[in-house]
């Protein structure tokens with residue numbers, strides 16, 4: 132790898148989301164059941180609603196609403212997160228609930244029903260100098 136080569140952005144877990152590039156917006160990767168229409172995240176090979184194996188891989192909406200949240204006062208071991216931080220169930224228009232970190236808001240300002248948008252942030256670098264990216268949601272900037 133040459134020094135002029137741009138660092139790659141790699142997801143913290145393969146298959147969970149697609150990191151944005153200069154040309155394309157990033158998104159969470161989900162599944163849609165072709166039989167009953169239910170959406171899931173993370174993606175699944177079998178529908179948890181009707182057990183069909185006829186699943187499509189889809190790009191999920193990048194905006195949603197906080198369904199419920201909790202404030203963590205202790206960091207998880209081995210993560211780059213510094214407590215306190217907010218974790219929420221974000222409901223997307225597809226009626227799929229995504230567990231996510233909520234950032235860019237004061238702890239006492241977060242509210243159920245708040246509109247939030249997806250973004251990606253660099254959690255760390257791997258041994259090859261790639262940027263390991265994680266996802267989070269933050270209040271929609273109007």
Ligand SMILES: [Zn+2]
Pocket residue numbers: 164165166167168169178179180181182183
């Ligand atoms: Zn189904």
